[in-house]
Amino acid sequence: MSKFSILIVEDEPLIAHDLEAALNNLDYSVCGLAYNPVMALDKLAQQQADLVILDVHLGSGQADGISIGQVIHDKYHLPFIYLTSFTDRATLDRAKQTFPMAYLVKPFEEDELFRTLEIALFTYSRLHPRNNNDLQRFNAKLEDPLSPKEMEVLADLLACLTNRQIAEKHFLSVNTIGTHVKNIFSKCKVNGRMELLTAVQG
Structure with a gap:
């Protein structure tokens, strides 16, 4: 989701x-x-x-x-x-x-x-901040690393922005952001946002 x-x-x-x-x-x-x-x-x-x-x-x-x-x-x-x-x-x-x-x-x-x-x-x-270096290290461990745009969206997901807010920030459609999010979940092998947060923390 x-x-x-x-x-x-x-x-x-x-x-x-x-x-x-x-x-x-x-x-x-x-x-x-x-x-x-x-x-x-x-x-x-x-x-x-x-x-x-x-x-x-x-x-x-x-x-x-x-x-x-x-x-x-x-x-x-x-x-x-x-x-x-x-x-x-x-x-x-x-x-x-x-x-x-x-x-x-x-x-x-x-x-x-x-x-x-x-x-x-x-x-x-x-309460669960992550800096860019943390995200880069996390991405380097993935079998299929995230693209630069997916990394930007990942940071927004971890900042708890909604899909609509992310879309407005990047001047993209909500459907496009939804596709990015699904790709991020797939590459990170997670099913949801809080599971993604846990994966990044690990």
Whole structure:
């Protein structure tokens, strides 16, 4: 998947599908919907997500969204955003201990979701910086090295720019950027953006 792939964990199906529609409008791709902790852990194990939007309240079971957030932080090392109607101090204090990228309060507007994602992904990229020498060393190890243009796009992917933002930066079509991204994934033998980040870090 060449777009950012987002997993939605939300126990209200109507809200989950509304969120999916909003993300599609914002140039993101939804790799799955999970309505409870068991589904969430199953989707996470498939390792298709680049980012998780996670409801704090997930029904009446023992595991809630914050418990899932702890698993994401400890095991999967993915950026995630809490989505919640809870703003009390106790919930906020628990949430902070799992190091989310943001805490989005319901109800929210599409432009607020967009800003939250932009800030979250930008912050995550700055927490995992890579310089040009790192990328050149990484490229030299590939069986089929990236072209100069693919290297430019790789740097933009690692900066967590969307396909649309990369296209605007390089004055190219979104489809052309999508082709570059797919080629990069193929040459680097990865299936997604966060897997690509891990490969470069390695």
